[in-house]
Amino acid sequence: MDHRARLVTHAAATIRAGSKSFAAASRLFDRATRERVWLLYAWCRRCDDLIDGQDLGGAMRDQASVTQRMEEVRERTARAFSGIETGDPAFDCLAMVARETGLTPAMADDVLAGFALDATGWQPRNETDLMRYCWHVAGAVGVMMAVVMGVDPDDAETLERAGDLGMAFQLANIARDLAEDNAAQRCYLPAEWLAEADIPPGEELKPPYRNALAVMARRLCRIATAHECSARIGARRLRVRQRWAILAAAGIYGEIARIVTRRGAAAWDRRAVVDKKRKLWWIARSAVQAFLPAMPGLYHGARLRRYSRRDFTA
Secondary structure: OOHHHHHHHHHHHHHHHHOHHHHHHHOOOOHHHHHHHHHHHHHHHHHHHHHHOOOOOOOOOOOOOHHHHHHHHHHHHHHHHOOOOOOOHHHHHHHHHHHHHOOOHHHHHHHHHHHHHHHOOOOOOOHHHHHHHHHHHHHHHHHHHHHHOOOOOOOHHHHHHHHHHHHHHHHHHHHHOHHHHHHOOOOOOOHHHHHHOOOOOOOOOOHHHHHHHHHHHHHHHHHHHHHHHHHHHHHHHOOHHHHHHHHHHHHHHHHHHHHHHHHHHHOOOOOOOOOHHHHHHHHHHHHHHOOOOOOHHHHHHHOOOOOOHHHOOO
């Protein structure tokens, strides 16, 4: 097995363990694109785990050395872009996909800026802060994924829509993972939202505040839906296989937001997951959607988004 094949095998195993939803959607890409998506995912997952002291998600370990781990991630990423083997297969995956697609250090820096926020125990003060965080940790990844799929790095409109999809994913994740984040002493709800609802810091999951928390979760999910609509419009610019995969991913992750909304105050009694049958349903539905024009309702929904890539990049 040659060097690239070993990296692809490692990346495939990483995405299967780290994100079943994204792994399912990635199967819809053509082989070359699918492998490159896996390579990029492996780097993203490894950065996240290194900084949080995790292993493919799960409970976070000691955070005392998080600043040092952040520097290690930056150093290994820089080495990957310099073409120097890092000794870490996930960073070598980044080096490989960057050589094949034209990803740039600046794109990676946008993503690492999001990890740096987590490393400092940061919490958003307001909605703008929240969306800036979502841009860095997920929207910027969406831009890198779009380039991996063959989008011209100078195609600002398509990259903006790709960033919107990443932000939609992150907003759904935040709404779903409020309990896990609370257990890790993290909170991605804006401090202003919590103050408006008279929820004391760190107590949002306690029974007296569950109804107010459900209102905030619905707000997150509405914002996510607006960005999902924008991304679905942008998917029309992709080739059919890529469009199918992106529409399927949008549907599956959008389903997470819809589950949280539907459960209300009980949304965090058990983790919101999209079962295999429902994933297959979205994959089949997206196959049809890939050949249809964007529905008028998507344009209305997209107009409700207040932030995009252009708000957070120079």
